Amino acid sequence: MQSIENLKTGFRSSELVKSVSTDFLKSKNTSRLYNSVLEDFLSTVQKTGAEVCIADIQSYVNEKLRNGQKISTVNTKIAVLKSIWKSYKLSGLIKFNPFELVKKMRERKIQSTIPLNDKQVDRLLSSIDNENDYAIVLFLVATGIRVSELCGLKWGDFTIDKDFVIAKILGKGNAERLVKIPEKVFNTIPVNQSEFVFDGVYPRKVDRIIKKWVKKSGVSTGFRVSAHTLRHTFITNAYKNGADLFYIQEAVGHNSPDMTRRYTKLSDIMTNNPVDKLSYLKNIGDSKREVKS
Numbered sequence: 001m002q003s004i005e006n007l008k009t010g011f012r013s014s015e016l017v018k019s020v021s022t023d024f025l026k027s028k029n030t031s032r033l034y035n036s037v038l039e040d041f042l043s044t045v046q047k048t049g050a051e052v053c054i055a056d057i058q059s060y061v062n063e064k065l066r067n068g069q070k071i072s073t074v075n076t077k078i079a080v081l082k083s084i085w086k087s088y089k090l091s092g093l094i095k096f097n098p099f100e101l102v103k104k105m106r107e108r109k110i111q112s113t114i115p116l117n118d119k120q121v122d123r124l125l126s127s128i129d130n131e132n133d134y135a136i137v138l139f140l141v142a143t144g145i146r147v148s149e150l151c152g153l154k155w156g157d158f159t160i161d162k163d164f165v166i167a168k169i170l171g172k173g174n175a176e177r178l179v180k181i182p183e184k185v186f187n188t189i190p191v192n193q194s195e196f197v198f199d200g201v202y203p204r205k206v207d208r209i210i211k212k213w214v215k216k217s218g219v220s221t222g223f224r225v226s227a228h229t230l231r232h233t234f235i236t237n238a239y240k241n242g243a244d245l246f247y248i249q250e251a252v253g254h255n256s257p258d259m260t261r262r263y264t265k266l267s268d269i270m271t272n273n274p275v276d277k278l279s280y281l282k283n284i285g286d287s288k289r290e291v292k293s
Contacts, residue, residue, distance in 0.1 A: 144234030
């Protein structure tokens with residue numbers, strides 16, 4: 001790892017923060033903040049200021065969020081770096097300012113849902129004594145799919161490989177995606193004579209099922225626990241346990257307007273799949289079953 005002074009040489013170290021407009025540096029505290037944020041950023045990306053690109057900034061932001069920093073804190077750091085790089089450009093130290101492409105992240109003033117932790121998931125699942133209800137709740141929390149996608153899932157959408165089960169999910173805008181289903185989760189689904197995997201269910205009914213067992217289990221987050229809560233739980237747990245953000249995005253069907261859609265081979269999706277990172281699936285029993293013909 002390069003020293004911070006070596007990284008600073010790309011901008012003549014003595015002029016780094018001095019080049020920033022004095023309007024921003026009227027106090028020693030502000031000066032210390034700018035120096036601290038700059039050194040943290042350069043030591044993280046391990047590049048000189050002149051070499052920094054938009055990918056480095058995105059990597060820095062992701063690392064700070066993964067380490068538990070609040071969006072407001074990261075926004076403040078990016079605002080500081082924007083000011084520094086703006087002054088660099090005005091001073092002729094750089095020709096292109098990558099921070100001009102960075103937008104402020106939006107914060108939720110009121111969080112309408114909080115994900116369940118491992119103990120709460122275990123407690124909820126262990127309280128369910130109805131086979132079909134158990135399969136519905138487990139499927140949602142183990143795949144992160146939307147409740148509407150669950151309700152429309154058909155037996156013909158499943159493909160079984162020797163190592164995993166794949167479901168073809170029809171998402172928003174009729175966009176299809178392939179989702180890996182843990183075999184132990186697939187094996188909990190009761191076989192029926194309908195073409196639909198969970199026959200006779202619809203979004204409101206699923207939420208009523210969840211509400212019933214949440215009440216029985218005594219699980220509480222301070223907010224209503226719904227199918228969306230289970231989707232949120234999947235995303236949070238997979239991310240916390242090291243799943244790549246791109247594969248989580250692919251699994252849950254999120255579309256980012258700021259990114260070009262990327263494609264990966266099925267083998268890559270299966271190898272790096274977020275369902276393999278879910279810690280609360282360890283207690284689900286293993287068994288074998290066949291897809292309904």
